[in-house]
Amino acid sequence: MAEEEHAFGVLSQALQGLTLQDFQEFKTKLLEVQVAGGWNIPKDLLEKATQPCTLASCMGKSYGEDGAMDVAIGLLEEMNQRDLAEELLGEKVKEYQQKYREHVAQKFLWYREVTSCLRENLSISSRYTTLAIARRKHGGEHKAVGTSQGGANSSNGPATTVVTTQTLFKPNEDGQTPQVVVLVGAPGMGKTMTVRKVMVEWAEGTRHTQFDYIFCMDCKDLASTKEASTVELVSKCYPHNRTPGKVLDDQKKILFIFDGFEALGFSLIQPKDELSSNLREVKPLETIVLSLLKRAILPESSLLITTRPTALQSLGRCLEGECHAEILGFPAASRQEFFHRYFENNNKADVAFRFARSNEVLYSLCAIPIVSWMVCTLLEQELSKQKSLVECSKTTTQVTMSYLSWLMKTGRDNLQDLQRFLPKLCSLAADGIWKHKVQFEEDEIKEHGLDQPDLLPLFLNEKVSRKGVDRGNVYSFTHLHLQEFFAAMFYVLEDNEEMVGGSGALQKDISVLLENYSKSRKDLNSMVRFLFGLESQKSIEYADEVIGCRISPQARGDMLRWLQGRHVGTSHPGQVLKVSELDTFHFLLEMNEKSFTQSVLGGLTDIDLQNSKLSLCDQMALSFCIRQWDELRCVTLRGCSFELQDPREEVPRSGASGASEHPYAHKEPHAPIQLLCRALRHPGSHLRVLRLQWCQLDESCCAELGVLLAQHPSLAQLELGDGALGDAGVRLLCEGLQQPSCCLRVLR
Structure with a gap:
């Protein structure tokens, strides 16, 4: 209402600038006006409108706010009252710009994620995470773009400049301001989110202030358009309001964005004489777009084109002097930032990020923004079921299949x-x-x-x-x-x-x-590792039901025999059968099936690992297998170190065994060997010997070992070849030894 009053006030003020004779002429011409969708002002009402404010009110009621302004501007120009017409047009453009900014903010600030109805209203400002973007000056030649492996850590090379959304159109090292920027990225790299960020920053007036207008075309929506003029394309960006002609006058202050250019599927091959230079000329969509790209229309405006690498070749035929910027994905710091933005809870974010960080393959894939989002979504589901991610069932293969x-x-x-x-x-x-x-x-x-x-x-x-x-x-x-x-x-x-590939085609052996x-x-x-993950029953069912392809389970037999044979083959006749390869545990965790794990480990009795830095992911794989391994008798770790679990990640106190909590377990800080000790307490464990030699154990480890000694029904021998336990650590061990349920016979 206030906006309408302002508009009618501006119109009334313009009419007051007319002489009495001109005012009467204006009213006479109003009788001849025909406005689509509006009502003509009855003659008797016009006769009663003897004051500019009354006439402005009548026009507003009959034509609406925009219609009244357009009619007034047209009549004033017809009467050669150009100054008054320009004044009204200037006010109309100013009002249009303000409303358009509000429209852009409303349209681009909030968005809906693809899966959860609980996350319907997400703010781009709270979710957008800094991407690694590399700008390359092409000068007509198209160099390698989009070939980085995960991208965010790739070397940029001498012709590359790291940029942000704020500096895409800032002068480069040569002092040249790019007029055309092609933003390249693979699917899921964050091109559309980057466009949203640019639009919101402009609408809020915090960035890109060199542009009076930014018009964003979603090419997926635009692809259904057969014909259009440039003015009609601009009008699609703000469909509820007509675009004043003056909006496009100052070309240097206009930025056009084509988001997802590959969706148009244009060849962009067209004779120059078929291009359009008329803003209002209606032509096939490809002609109008090509006219903008080849600078036949609005040659001084700026362009931002986002595309997958496949469209670069066709774009190269019609662009000159453009800069290419490639989205490389999330650098390391941004991956952690994204987790915090997603969870909006520092504790949950730290727990989830630590889980992802412990898995080298998964963490590397998180450089792809859509994969980071999928990992967070899956881990959020896990955290809603339990307090700890230690027994998270989501494997790297399952995350990749979701992608x-x-x-x-x-x-x-x-x-x-x-x-x-x-x-x-x-x-x-x-x-x-x-x-x-x-x-x-x-x-x-x-x-x-x-x-x-x-x-x-x-x-x-x-x-x-x-x-x-x-x-x-x-x-x-x-x-x-x-x-x-x-x-x-x-x-x-x-x-x-x-299979295509001729006589030299690879065989599926x-x-x-x-x-x-x-x-x-x-x-x-x-x-x-992916092979084992794909052969899990969950993956086979997911591939069939969700992806629509069939995975053959026949390879499981070969994989089972291979795992069994590699450990039997390392033992001499008469020796105990042991696992000394850490990757075995990772393969079994990726398969994530109890029966398969038991089939592999059946008949094996020992673990013997030496000089290994056990990441949290390694410990989870080891713990998973120990819980399924009833025949395990001896665990030997020599010169191994343990990545410390984050104290903020709470582990259920009841332990895997379901036994009652040890009276002093919760008083001690988290220990590096906590996951191992709790896995060894699983029901049915027949462990007899535990050797932790030169594993950098400390006092907190003694607390966990004390609980293990007190609760394990068959542990008879414990060897700790490490001199860093301290007096307090020894006392904690003694507390465990004094428990009636302790069966230990040898302590070294």
Whole structure:
């Protein structure tokens, strides 16, 4: 209401600037006005409107606020009252800008996440996390963009400048201010969130103040438009209000954003004489967009184009002097920042981040923003069920499969094509891993049947060759661990079609893969770990029901025999059968099945690890296996160190055994060996010997060992070859030894 009163006040003031004769002429011309959707002012009312304020009120009631201003401006121009018309137009533009800023803030500040109805109203200001963005000056030649493996830690090289959303259009080191910026990123890297951030900062007046207007076009929505003019495109950005013509007059203060440019699917090849230079000329959408890109329309305006790497080649045909900025993902500090922004609770955020940080593969994948979001979502579900993530059932494979499911939904318009595309993609990934390749030539893409422009960008980044270079484009997976995941999937994915690749095609022989890993190819560790994760029953069901592909369970037998054989083979006749490879525990944790774990460990009696730095993830894998291992008799750890669990991550005090809490357990600080000791107290444990030699034990470790001595029914021998226990530590051990349930016979 206040805005309407202001508008009518401005109109009334303009009418007061007319002479009495001009005022009467204005009223006469009003009788001839025809306004679509409005009412003509009756003649008797016009005759009664003898004052400018009365006439302004009549016009407002008949034409509405915008209509009244437009009619007045048109009539004043017709009467050659240009100063008054300019005054009204200036006020209209000022009011439009204010309303448009409010519209932008409302539209872009709040957004809804894709899964949870509980998170319907999320603020971009509270959720947006700093991304690593590298700007490269191209000068007409298209260098490698989008090829970083996880990106955030990649070397930038001499032609690269690190930028932020605030500095995308700031002068570079040469003092040149970029007029056109192409922001490149793989799916899930945060392109649209970055656009939202830019729009909100502009609407709030905190950044990008060099622009009076920023018009953002969502290319997915725009793709359904057949024809339009430039003015109509601008009007789509604020559909509830007509765009005053003067808005586009000051070109240098306008920024156009095309978000998700690849969705338009334009070839952008068009003769120059077909381009448009008229703002109001209606032409095919591709012509209008190309006219903006080639600077035929509004040549002094600025452009920000976000796209997947696949659209770079077509963009390169029509842009000149543009700067390319690549989103590399979350650097290390931003990953932690994102966890805190997601949980909005420092304690939960620290617990979740520590869990992710302890898993090297998972933490590396968290450089991809959408993966960080998925990890947080999954861990939030776990934290809602229990106080601790120590027994979290979400494996790296399950998180990666969730990411694959998200990618499949991104390309859901051609889901069946995607399902046929997947085996070919996996074949390329496996071929690359075997040959130590992370970049693939165009002929390799074609050889594997992957030259499908609608699907390829979902999984691979495209590196566009320089002009004048004969070789084609080069492609790489968005992250090395994703290539390893798809390579593992190659061995277990059922496909009904003949694999493309000719006589030299890779064979699906899991035994060859596992044998090579055992002998010399330790670089295959992540791939083998994914293999075990994919063969879990949960993964098989998830792939079938959610992703729409079938994973064959037949490999489980080969994998079981391989794990059993690698430990039997390391023992001589008459020796005890023991596990001395830490990766065995990780493989079993990734499979995460009790029966499979027991089948592997059945007949083995000892653990013997030496000189290992046991991360929290290592300890979780070890603890998981110990809980399923009833035949375990002896644990020997020599020269091993333990990453300390965060004291803020509470572990259920009842312990895995369900035994009553030891009376002094809660009084001591968390110990590095807490996870190990609590796993050893699992029901059915028959452990007899525990050796922790030169493992940097301290007083807090003695507290945990005291509880273990007091509660374990069969532990008979404890060896602590470490001189750092101290008198207080020894006293804590003695308290455990004095308990009636203690069965220890040897203490060294």
